[in-house]
Amino acid sequence: MFTPPPSPFPSKSSELSELEMTHDTPTHANPSAFPTHSCQSKQKYTLALRWTIILVPITLIAIGVSTRLFIHPTSFDALSPNSIHEWKTWSKSLTDWSLHERHKPTENSPWLAIVPGTNASPVIKRSTLSATPAPTVPINPTLPTPFPQPYDTTLSPNFSTTSCYNFFLNMTQTDALRSCRPFSLLLTRSQAFIQNQDDINATNIDIWGTCNTDLSSSQCDLNMAWFTSSLRSSCATDLSNQNAMAVSALIGLQAFDLMRQAACSVDPVANAYCYVEAVASSDASSYYFYQLPLGQALPQITSGACNSCTKSLMSMYSAALSSANATSLTGLQATYGDAATKLNNVCGSPYAQTSTVASSSAPPSVDLTSVGGTWAVLLAVGVLSTSMSS
Template sequence: MIVDTTLVIPRSSMTTIPAALAVETLMRDDRMPVKLNGEWTFLSQGEMVELRKRDDIDTAVTTAAETTTTTHGKTTTANAKTTVTTKAETTKGDGTTTTATTKTTKTTSSSPLPSFFDSSLASNFSTDSACPAFINAFLTNPTFKKCYPFSLLLQGSRSFFDAEKSLVSITQVLDATCAANATFCTTYLNSLAANLTEASNCGADYKLGNSIVVQAYDGMIGYQPLYAASCLTDPDTGAYCYANAITNLTTTANVYFYYLPLNSSLPTSGSEPSCNWCLKQTMAVFRSAAADRKKPIANTYLSAAQQVDTICGPAFVNDTLPAAITSGAAILLRQGLSLHWLAPTILLSAAVHFVL
């Protein structure tokens, strides 16, 4: 607002001022400059008071956690989306009001997948060992990354341990591991295990019991049963059985069973497992794998099944080992193939073998 101000200039005894200039009128701008939306706007004092009183900026923040839990073979998305809408009203000198609206949407992508042996690759190796180079080579191999074996994450991965603290993050991991071609990856990892124990690679360190090498070997040959078990989903909730087990802070004992194919027995004492569908089906997967007597699961299944039946009731799981399979059938099992359709062929081959 521009106001008229009358300024009276007194006559000076030493200066003669014409009568026409004895009184003058000056124009003074009392408005205050305010910068809104990057532009300077001049407002009167009254307008400034009204601007301060008015809630001129409305901010709406909406946060939605988008979590998609899918079954085997599909990718889980877990993104945090934040939308901020800002409205700014500007009052011009002519009394008109303009509104500027700004909408910003920020999407936070899922955290990176856990890495293998990210906390223990500095383990001591034998002198002049080629093992560290061999391990680094397969860890960076695109084929290995495509398989992304759950069995090798269970031991020696700090980032996997961190991922287990959240249902969303562990579901992401399981989605990635279950998206692999199990048949191809079983064959690939069995071959990789054989190469691992070669004298020119990690053979000497394996014989010395180097923890990294042993864990890598057990994870490779234990891939197939752990793939099948970790990809089981609860029919009632649709969530992965392993995800439910690892995030259940009340009953933690069900997690121990996933280490059976890695040549680890159940602890003799501790909390009792939940006698649910997931446990029953997981043990069924492991029993089937125990038909290959060369697998570590053949050494750990029987005592684990007996413990389960003691807690969950007789015959909750089968506490006997299946019949040992022939070498040819063992190869098929290592490749992740079902043996149900081969049963007549196996029996016939066995009969011919005994006859001969």
Template sequence: MKTQFVLSLVLGALISTSSAHEHGIRKRHRLNDPAKRIYIEKEPIEPQNLYTRANSSSSSSSNSTSTSLPKAPSSEVTTISKPIPKPLDLSISPSNLSGGCLTYLTSLLSSDDLQDCLPLSLLLTTSSAYSSLLSSSIQSGNYTKINNLISYTSSSTRDKCDEYFTSIQSSLSSNKNCGTDLSNKNQVVKDTQIAIGNYQLIKEASELVDEETGVYCYIESMAATRPDDAYLWSLPSGIPLPSTSIPTCSSCSKSLLNTYMSYIPDTSTLNSTIVKSAINRVNDACGQGFVNLSAIAVSGTSAGSISIPPYQAYVLIGGLMSILSLMSI
């Protein structure tokens, strides 16, 4: 049984504060009330000790029971069982989008190309169906569907999708499509733009496998008893690492952050300030040089300017909170 502990996360600080390759193991989040606090009754832990980590690069991911998790498939998964989660399943409506943008996104979501190139980056941040699937997997301890989904979305047959998503990123911002919505800072469209821009990054990150266990790093993070490593997967969406959280000194943490770092120079949708801040925190805990910062050129976007609006909070933060609460069951 997983160790139970007391953990209270104040989401208001994330939602409203207007302040915040290496390939050694490469292979090939979100639905409940965002104001929910996480707590478990047993074995209270002093706050100052809650996130203490050993300074070891070999520590496993947040006390996860990796031996009970499915290994990454030895051959690529080419079909997945239905229902297949869809992106933007709660946010396409005339009430929050201009006419041109509504028409564009509706057409995009129904296109064969998008369905064939099923982007994990969009599922992670805009899909309530995916959030429900992940929450159900955590609650049941059965990650088979998530395992197959990752293999499917990151398979080599999807390499052709890189150029496709580059073209979508351009057409999305056209004034006849969603350019006006972006100028008006429509959060649904901004989240979509970031997820599309991060397509290649998330596809590559999702391929990372813990060489010791053979399990996808993403699944290990979600299955862990502590939330720290799970937070790393929110960094590309512009959500800073919570101030009290320190991810583990695992090979997965190291490889994931190095993957982010390698994409910073060419990925305008990846906030380098937020990534660098997280890396500094990990290096403070795991030893300077655990993750190499030399490739990072910090952009003008500051973590202090990040705010998390209600829609993204609902899908991304709210679901992560439900996920984290399930981690401690």
């Protein structure tokens, strides 16, 4: 019987044994005898890859967002949420590096409703793209039931002390506050009031309700003074820690009487509430002035603010800052000076009096729209380059 000669090639089992022996590091070997360069290179590559995976998505998101906010190369539109799914637009824009103006908000844009401010809770502007005629002051309208109230959402226990949290729970449920319908708190702390601004007639009735309460204005002034004193004692620690809820409530309570007067001011020509006219206008410039007593700094405005209502409102603010109660109007003290200067620059001097108060103590705002749209990209690429080279 013929027996075939042994194969000249090594068997698979012997191959595997050799490989295992080659790659197994002897336990008695000296580690310094092996080169470490390849291990360091592999670690470097792994670290760079990890940073790339983290930073590239962040860079793309930053580019996409910048197309909404800043002047930017047209090619960045390829990463915009509205065009990334359109292949023709996407491929064409990649080759265009000419500068492009920032995109304007659309009707469904979530940024349209947010008005810039200095407090933790921004004021919400009625999201309208076209002017709406303001209705006249109503006569004994039927008020909504329940009437919009401040702090009508779930109260978060985000306080430094239990006493402050309990104060807010009690204040928001007491008739002494609810019956006075404080415009100074409704403007920023009432979801129902803010939502009603999508209906100009509902807003008109809400303002009538804040101006015509069952309790007299003098009694409401006493109620707000009591709440102010109680808040100072119950929330002393939170005020010291600059808790946003406590600080904004204190400012709103102290500005109650002034902001009630502001909300109830009537345009004698149109026989409409000035505030309702500001809400109905497609230009929010006049609307911003109602935020000043709450410490909300005035953003850039247009000539749309140059009207009799704004002029009368600023005269009211100026008189309040010259009164005995000026020291309690901390929000207005921080915003009036800068607002008066901006209004005079746009509408002509002296449209608003500036000599009654010192210059605004609020920090200067930075108009980010004047900054190049590539800031986010350069920042991310710089970090990426640093991590790759380390």
